[in-house]
Amino acid sequence: MFFEGSEKKAEILVNASKISLIDDIADDFWTNLVQCCNAQILSSIRNDDCKAFLLSESSLFVWHDRLLILTCGNTRLVHSVEFFIQQIGMDKIQQVIYQRKNEYFAHAQPSSFGDDIKLLGQYVQGKAYRFGELDSHHNYIFHQDNSFQADSLDKTYEFLAYQISQQASEKLTTVGLKAEEIRQFLQLDKLIGDFMLDDFVFDPFGYSVNAIKGKDYLTIHVTPQANSSYVSIESNINLTELTADFLTILAPKSFDLLSFNDFDFVNLTDEFIPKDYVSKSRVSERLSNNYLVCFANYILPQQGFSEAKAFDIAGENHAL
Amino acid sequence: MFFEGSEKKAEILVNASKISLIDDIADDFWTNLVQCCNAQILSSIRNDDCKAFLLSESSLFVWHDRLLILTCGNTRLVHSVEFFIQQIGMDKIQQVIYQRKNEYFAHAQPSSFGDDIKLLGQYVQGKAYRFGELDSHHNYIFHQDNSFQADSLDKTYEFLAYQISQQASEKLTTVGLKAEEIRQFLQLDKLIGDFMLDDFVFDPFGYSVNAIKGKDYLTIHVTPQANSSYVSIESNINLTELTADFLTILAPKSFDLLSFNDFDFVNLTDEFIPKDYVSKSRVSERLSNNYLVCFANYILPQQGFSEAKAFDIAGENHAL
Numbered sequence: 001m002f003f004e005g006s007e008k009k010a011e012i013l014v015n016a017s018k019i020s021l022i023d024d025i026a027d028d029f030w031t032n033l034v035q036c037c038n039a040q041i042l043s044s045i046r047n048d049d050c051k052a053f054l055l056s057e058s059s060l061f062v063w064h065d066r067l068l069i070l071t072c073g074n075t076r077l078v079h080s081v082e083f084f085i086q087q088i089g090m091d092k093i094q095q096v097i098y099q100r101k102n103e104y105f106a107h108a109q110p111s112s113f114g115d116d117i118k119l120l121g122q123y124v125q126g127k128a129y130r131f132g133e134l135d136s137h138h139n140y141i142f143h144q145d146n147s148f149q150a151d152s153l154d155k156t157y158e159f160l161a162y163q164i165s166q167q168a169s170e171k172l173t174t175v176g177l178k179a180e181e182i183r184q185f186l187q188l189d190k191l192i193g194d195f196m197l198d199d200f201v202f203d204p205f206g207y208s209v210n211a212i213k214g215k216d217y218l219t220i221h222v223t224p225q226a227n228s229s230y231v232s233i234e235s236n237i238n239l240t241e242l243t244a245d246f247l248t249i250l251a252p253k254s255f256d257l258l259s260f261n262d263f264d265f266v267n268l269t270d271e272f273i274p275k276d277y278v279s280k281s282r283v284s285e286r287l288s289n290n291y292l293v294c295f296a297n298y299i300l301p302q303q304g305f306s307e308a309k310a311f312d313i314a315g316e317n318h319a320l
Numbered sequence: 321m322f323f324e325g326s327e328k329k330a331e332i333l334v335n336a337s338k339i340s341l342i343d344d345i346a347d348d349f350w351t352n353l354v355q356c357c358n359a360q361i362l363s364s365i366r367n368d369d370c371k372a373f374l375l376s377e378s379s380l381f382v383w384h385d386r387l388l389i390l391t392c393g394n395t396r397l398v399h400s401v402e403f404f405i406q407q408i409g410m411d412k413i414q415q416v417i418y419q420r421k422n423e424y425f426a427h428a429q430p431s432s433f434g435d436d437i438k439l440l441g442q443y444v445q446g447k448a449y450r451f452g453e454l455d456s457h458h459n460y461i462f463h464q465d466n467s468f469q470a471d472s473l474d475k476t477y478e479f480l481a482y483q484i485s486q487q488a489s490e491k492l493t494t495v496g497l498k499a500e501e502i503r504q505f506l507q508l509d510k511l512i513g514d515f516m517l518d519d520f521v522f523d524p525f526g527y528s529v530n531a532i533k534g535k536d537y538l539t540i541h542v543t544p545q546a547n548s549s550y551v552s553i554e555s556n557i558n559l560t561e562l563t564a565d566f567l568t569i570l571a572p573k574s575f576d577l578l579s580f581n582d583f584d585f586v587n588l589t590d591e592f593i594p595k596d597y598v599s600k601s602r603v604s605e606r607l608s609n610n611y612l613v614c615f616a617n618y619i620l621p622q623q624g625f626s627e628a629k630a631f632d633i634a635g636e637n638h639a640l
Contacts, residue, residue, distance in 0.1 A: 102455075104454050104455055105426075105454075106425075106426045106427040107426040107427045107429060107432050108432075109427060112427055112428075113631075114631075117631075117633055118633075121633060126633070127630070127633070128630070128631035128633050129628035129629060129630055129631055130628060130629040130631055131628045133482075133483055133573065133574075134424050134425075134547055134548055135422075135424055135457065135482045135483065135574065136456065136574065136619075137455065140631060141628075142631075142633075162453075162455045163453055163455065227454055228454055253453065254453075254455065254456065254600075266625070278598050278619075278621045279621055279622050279623070280574075280600075280619050280621065280622060281622055282622050282623075282624065282625045282626065283625060283626050283627070283628050284625040284626075284627070284628075285627055285628035293628070294625070295628075299456075299598075299600050299619065301598045301599055301600065302599050302600060302601055302602050303599070303602075304602065305586070305602045305603060305604040305614070306602065306603050306604075307603070307604070307605055308449035308450060308451045308461075308603050308604075308605035308613070308615075309449060309450040310447070310448070310449055311433075311434075311437075311448035311449055311450055311460060311462075313437055313438075313441060313446070313447070313448050313462075
C-alpha cells in the first residue's frame with residue numbers, strides 16, 4: 001500500500017495593519033479553503049497567537065499575520081492558495097511562498113510544480129528555484145518578488161526522513177497503535193513537553209500531530225509503510241539541534257534538512273549531524289524576499305547487499 | 321531544455337531452432353517494430369552475428385537468437401514488445417525481459433512501469449522486482465517466469481552516469497561538435513578500438529553510438545545538457561573494470577552499475593570503484609530465469625554549498 005507523504009507547502013504573509021487572520025476570519029473560511037484542495041479539517045487547537053488545524057492531509061496553521069499550510073497525498077494545494085488570494089485580495093497580501101518537495105510517485109500527482117506556479121503566476125509575480133538535484137531529493141520554492149523583506153528572526157526548519165528503519169516502520173504500522181504510544185515512540189515529551197498537542201492516528205496507519213506554544217509551532221506527519229516511508233517535521237524552533245535525536249528514533253536511509261533564515265546552518269549541521277551520514281547535496285540561496293534558504297540531503301552509505309523488492313504485478317496500484 | 325535520457329529496455333530470447341532473427345526477419349520488420357514506440361531507424365551496421373540499428377531514441381540490437389532494444393525520451397517501448405510478440409508468437413519466444421530505469425521526469429512519461437507490465441501480462445506470465453530505493457535511483461525488472469534458464473556466461477553490464485561534470489557537459493553541448501570529437505572525448509579508441517562503430521550527433525546536441533565485434537556489443541547514449549545530464553553505457557563486455565575510466569571522463573555526481581550474471585560483482589566493484597564515491601544502495605537478486613542481477617548506486621559526497629537552480633517560470637516545459 002502506497003501513500004504519497006511528501007508535502008506541498010504554502011506560506012502567505014498578510015499586512016497585519018489591514019487584516020488579522022485570527023480575529024477577522026471565521027473558521028468556515030478555513031473549512032472552505034482546505035476543501036479547495038480536497039482536504040478536510042479533522043480537529044483544531046488554539047492559543048492567542050495561533051490556530052492549528054489538523055487536516056485529513058497534513059496541517060494548517062494560522063497566525064494574526066500569516067498562514068502556513070502543508071498537504072500531502074494527491075491534493076492540489078495551489079487551489080487553496082488561489083482561493084485565499086481571490087477571497088482576501090492581493091492588496092492585503094505581503095508575500096506568497098509556495099514549495100513542493102520531490103515526490104515518491106511524481107507521475108501519480110495531478111500536477112507538476114511548473115503547472116502549479118503557472119497558475120499562481122496569474123496572481124503573483126515571482127521567482128522560483130530548485131534546491132537539490134533533479135535525480136535525487138529536491139525542493140522547488142516559488143516566492144513573490146516584491147518589496148517585502150523577511151525579518152531575519154523569522155526562521156523555519158524542515159526535517160524530512162525517507163526510508164525509516166524496518167524497526168521503526170514495523171512499530172508505526174502496528175495494528176491498533178494508540179496516539180499515546182506514538183507520542184512516546186517519537187519522544188514528544190522530551191522534544192516539546194510544554195507544547196499543546198493535537199494528534200490523530202489514521203486507519204490503517206499514519207500519524208499527524210500539531211503542537212503550539214505561543215507563536216511557536218511544530219508539526220509531524222508520519223507515513224510509516226515500508227518502501228515509501230516518510231516522516232516530516234516542520235517547526236520554527238531549531239530542528240538542526242534535534243536531528244541526532246530524530247535519527248536515533250527513525251534511523252532513515254536518507255534525510256533532508258531545510259532552513260529559512262538559519263545563518264549558522266553550516267556550523268550547526270557540521271556539529272549536530274552524526275558522521276555516519278554523508279552529505280549528497282548542499283544548496284544555499286538568499287531569495288529576493290530576504291529569506292536565506294539552505295538545503296542539505298544526507299544518506300547513510302550501504303555496505304552489504306539487500307534483496308530486490310518484489311513488485312505486485314496483480315496489485316491495484318499500477319499507476320504507482 | 322530538458323530531455324529524458326533514461327531508457328526503457330527489452331530483451332527477448334527466441335528458440336534458435338525455430339527462427340533466426342537475422343536470417344528469417346527482413347529489415348522492414350524492425351522498421352515497423354521501432355515505429356510502434358514512435359522511434360525511427362537512423363542507420364545500421366552488421367556482421368555475421370549481429371545487426372545494430374541506431375534509433376532516433378537509442379538502439380536496437382538483433383542476434384540470431386535474441387533482440388535487445390533500448391529507447392529513451394517519451395517512447396512507450398512496451399508497444400514494440402507487444403508488436404514482436406504478436407508477430408512472432410509466444411511459441412517461438414523463450415524469454416521476455418522488460419526493464420525501466422528511474423526517470424528524471426517520471427510525471428512526463430506516458431505510462432508507469434506498472435502500466436507497462438499490466439499490458440505485458442496479457443501475453444507473458446512473469447515476475448517483477450525493484451532494484452534500488454523508490455526515493456533514489458532504481459531499476460524495475462520484469463521477466464517471464466517459465467522453464468527458461470539463462471546461460472551463466474550470458475552477461476550484461478550497464479553503467480549509468482547522472483549529473484556529469486560541468487566541464488563534460490559544456491564540452492558535449494558545444495555547437496557544431498563532430499562525432500569524431502565525441503569519440504575522442506569518450507576515448508572510444510582506447511575502450512573499444514577494434515569494434516565496428518556507427519554513431520550520430522543529434523541537433524542541437526546529444527550523441528549515440530553502437531559498436532559491435534562478433535557477438536559483442538557496446539552502446540553509449542549521451543544526454544549532455546546541464547541539470548538533466550545522463551550518459552548510459554551498456555555492453556556484454558565487463559564495464560566494471562572500465563568504470564574508473566568513465567568516471568575520469570564524465571565525473572558524474574552519481575552513477576549506477578547494473579550487471580546480469582557477473583558473479584564477481586562484489587569484488588569487482590570493491591576493486592575498481594574509486595574510493596571517493598560512496599555506495600548508497602546495493603541490491604542483488606537471482607531471478608527465476610537464472611540471471612543474477614546486481615545493482616549498485618554510488619554518489620560523490622558534497623562538501624561545499626552550491627547555488628539553487630533558477631526555475632524558468634515563463635518556460636514551455638511546465639510539465640517538467
